[in-house]
Structures are given as C-alpha cells and as structure tokens.
Amino acid sequence: DIQLTQSPSSLSASVGDRVTITCRASQSISSYLNWYQQKPGKAPNLLIYAASSLQGGVPSRFSGTRSGTDFTLTISSLHPEDFATYYCQQSYSSPLTFGQGTKVEIK
Amino acid sequence: EVQLVESGGGLVLPGGSLRLSCEASGITLSSYAMSWVRQAPGKGLEWVSTISNGGTGTDYADAVKGRFTISRDNSKNTLALQMNSLRTEDTAVYYCAKDWKGGIAVAGTRFDLWGQGILVTVSS
Numbered sequence: 755d756i757q758l759t760q761s762p763s764s765l766s767a768s769v770g771d772r773v774t775i776t777c778r779a780s781q782s783i784s785s786y787l788n789w790y791q792q793k794p795g796k797a798p799n800l801l802i803y804a805a806s807s808l809q810g811g812v813p814s815r816f817s818g819t820r821s822g823t824d825f826t827l828t829i830s831s832l833h834p835e836d837f838a839t840y841y842c843q844q845s846y847s848s849p850l851t852f853g854q855g856t857k858v859e860i861k
Numbered sequence: 862e863v864q865l866v867e868s869g870g871g872l873v874l875p876g877g878s879l880r881l882s883c884e885a886s887g888i889t890l891s892s893y894a895m896s897w898v899r900q901a902p903g904k905g906l907e908w909v910s911t912i913s914n915g916g917t918g919t920d921y922a923d924a925v926k927g928r929f930t931i932s933r934d935n936s937k938n939t940l941a942l943q944m945n946s947l948r949t950e951d952t953a954v955y956y957c958a959k960d961w962k963g964g965i966a967v968a969g970t971r972f973d974l975w976g977q978g979i980l981v982t983v984s985s
Contacts, residue, residue: 786968786969788971788972790906790972792906796977797956797975797976797977797978798906798956798972798975799975800971800972800973803961803971804969804971809973841905841906843906843971843972845967845968845969845970845971846967846968847967848920848967849908849920849922849923850896850908850911850967850970851908852905852906852907852908853905854905855905855906
C-alpha cells in the first residue's frame with residue numbers, strides 16, 4: 755500500500771498568515787494526489803485534484819504543487835473559515851489511501 | 862440541491878449485520894463511480910469500497926474484503942453497503958462519496974461530492 759505522510763500533524767496560525775502543508779508519498783504516484791478540507795462534524799470537501807488543479811468553487815487562495823513524491827498545499831492568506839483539518843489522498847493505485855491529516859488551529 | 866444522504870446506521874452487536882444506503886438527489890448517479898469512506902471517532906479517513914458506474918466492477922479494502930458488499934441500483938439512484946460479521950474496529954462514520962468519473966479504474970479518482978455521514982457503532 756502507498757503511505758502518505760503529512761507534516762505537520764497540527765499547526766497554529768493567525769488570520770492572514772501563509773500556511774503550507776506537506777504530503778510525502780512512499781513511492782511515485784505521478785500527480786495522482788488530491789487535497790480535502792474537513793470541518794468538525796462535516797464531510798470532507800475537495801479542494802485540489804491532480805496535485806495542482808483547483809476544484810470549482812474553491813477560493814484561489816488555495817493552491818497545490820508537486821515535487822517528485824512531495825506535495826504541498828498552500829493557503830496564501832488564512833481566512834477564519836479555513837481553520838479545519840486537511841487531508842491528502844492518493845489515487846495512483848488501490849487501495850486508495852489518505853494522509854493522517856493536518857489540523858490548522860487558531861493562534 | 863445536489864446532495865447524497867446516507868441512512869441505515871446505528872448500534873449493532875459484534876458479529877452482527879447492517880445495511881447502509883445512500884440516496885442521491887439533484888444528480889443522476891448512473892454516470893459515476895461511487896465509494897464508501899469511513900472515519901473512526903477522532904481518526905482520519907479510510908477508503909472502504911468502490912463500485913463502477915454500471916455496477917460491474919467493485920473494489921474493497923483488505924480490512925473489509927469478504928465481509929462487506931457494495932452495490933447500486935441506478936434505477937433508484939441509490940448506493941448500498943451490506944456489512945456482515947461486524948467488528949468493534951468497524952465503528953465509524955460512514956460516508957458515501959461520488960467520483961468525478963464512471964469507471965472502476967483507480968487512477969485519477971477524486972471525491973467531488975460527499976454525503977453527510979452516518980454513524981455505525983459496533984459494541985456489546
């Protein structure tokens with residue numbers, strides 16, 4: 755199975771901060787990497803697909819990049835509604851796997 | 862409004878069975894592959910199973926293979942998950958999730974619509 759390791763597991767940030775979350779795959783997954791946002795008690799919401807494509811309706815402050823097996827989700831300027839947990843997910847091979855999550859908290 | 866709504870969850874004894882359903886409104890599911898993804902209390906997301914748009918292709922996580930069966934009824938716009946031989950470690954919120962494409966192939970799968978989730982508790 756392909757393992758996805760997210761870092762950090764949690765972070766504290768302020769409104770307006772630039773936030774970066776990393777997801778490292780245990781092997782090459784090409785660009786088959788998606789990012790989701792999940793708020794407490796709610797279902798996940800797709801933000802980025804294929805490493806860097808913005809899902810329709812998602813604000814442009816969210817962006818994704820790939821460098822080899824390292825993937826990055828960046829929030830350019832944190833808004834109050836962005837405090838949530840973020841997950842990466844690979845769709846290169848079965849079984850589909852998710853990272854363990856990164857919780858973004860208010861400083 | 863486009864939405865997926867799960868039902869059928871609840872409390873069940875270890876070794877018991879439960880059947881989850883997912884009903885779609887505002888969207889026709891027959892064009893899309895569908896999946897179940899679960900989340901144990903306080904834990905991360907775990908993929909459970911996927912079915913192709915026509916229902917002929919299925920895939921399961923090793924943890925549920927042989928115990929869970931995914932199915933769909935495109936005429937009723939619904940998805941189901943039959944869960945047998947339930948274990949305490951199956952306790953989780955179960956989400957149905959829509960893929961953007963129809964086939965069973967994993968490559969490029971992304972979940973662009975999710976249900977609100979339904980809690981399944983396996984406990985004596």
